[in-house]
C-alpha cells in the first residue's frame with residue numbers, strides 16, 4: 640500500500656513542478672515591452688519648452704547659469720545659446 644502513496648505523491652509533485660515550469664513564461668511577460676518604452680519615450684519627447692512653454696517634439700537640453708537643466712525647442716535654442724548655456 641505504501642508504494643501507491645509514494646507513486647501518488649511523486650505524481651502530484653511532478654504535476655506541481657510541471658505547472659510551475661509552465662507558469663514561467665508569465666513571469667517573462669513582466670519584462671517591459673520595447674513598444675511600451677518607445678511610447679513612453681515619445682511622451683517624454685513632447686515636453687514643454689522651458690522658455691516658451693510650447694510643447695515641442697524635440698527639445699535640446701542646456702545647463703543654465705543656476706545649474707538647472709532646461710529643455711528648449713528649436714525656436715528658443717538661439718536664446719539659450721545667447722545666454723551661453725552649456726548644451727548637454
Ligand SMILES: [Zn+2]
Pocket residue numbers: 688689690691692693711712713714715
Ligand atoms: Zn521654446
